[in-house]
Amino acid sequence: MQINPPYQQCLQLRKWIVENREILASFIARSTSTSGSLISVPMDEEIIPIVNVQSRQNGHTFFIEAKISLPNDLKCFYVLICPNCGQEVRSPVRREIHCMNCNQQNMLTPRCRFDVNLQDTSGSVFGMIMGKEGERILSLTVEEVYERASVNVRIQSKQFTHDHFIIELAK
Numbered sequence: 698m699q700i701n702p703p704y705q706q707c708l709q710l711r712k713w714i715v716e717n718r719e720i721l722a723s724f725i726a727r728s729t730s731t732s733g734s735l736i737s738v739p740m741d742e743e744i745i746p747i748v749n750v751q752s753r754q755n756g757h758t759f760f761i762e763a764k765i766s767l768p769n770d771l772k773c774f775y776v777l778i779c780p781n782c783g784q785e786v787r788s789p790v791r792r793e794i795h796c797m798n799c800n801q802q803n804m805l806t807p808r809c810r811f812d813v814n815l816q817d818t819s820g821s822v823f824g825m826i827m828g829k830e831g832e833r834i835l836s837l838t839v840e841e842v843y844e845r846a847s848v849n850v851r852i853q854s855k856q857f858t859h860d861h862f863i864i865e866l867a868k
């Protein structure tokens with residue numbers, strides 16, 4: 698018996714996300730730490746306050762500077778996909794599957810994907826971070842995320858040395 702079910706945090710976050718799906722679905726964040734080298738804000742771009750994000754036009758990208766809040770449970774940081782076609786497959790563990798999408802037999806592979814809350818002094822918004830961007834933020838490969846999640850290691854907030862990020866949002 699587990700006194701603290703590992704999924705609790707996840708479920709609470711999921712619940713929040715379902716309730717705010719409309720906002721969440723609108724954003725995909727690309728980001729790096731302010732001291733990182735991945736993103737530099739172009740000269741003619743301004744960093745906008747989060748409160749103004751909603752009024753931005755769809756199909757544009759823009760920059761915010763925000764504190765990123767991450768899920769606590771590593772199980773919230775990846776999904777398992779078919780390595781051939783990328784189809785997401787609901788499975789608690791990696792296993793061999795027959796993919797209904799591409800009709801192939803394949804071993805599931807983890808892909809980094811997680812939801813974040815982005816906050817600045819004007820407000821907050823949810824975003825989703827995927828793939829290499831996610832691995833970069835976590836300073837872990839997706840294989841490492843999966844391995845650690847399988848032994849129930851929790852993310853410590855102090856593992857993140859930079860909590861303010863310049864983030865390019867795609868709406």
Ligand SMILES: [Zn+2]
Nearest residue numbers: 779782796799
């Ligand atoms: Zn497939």
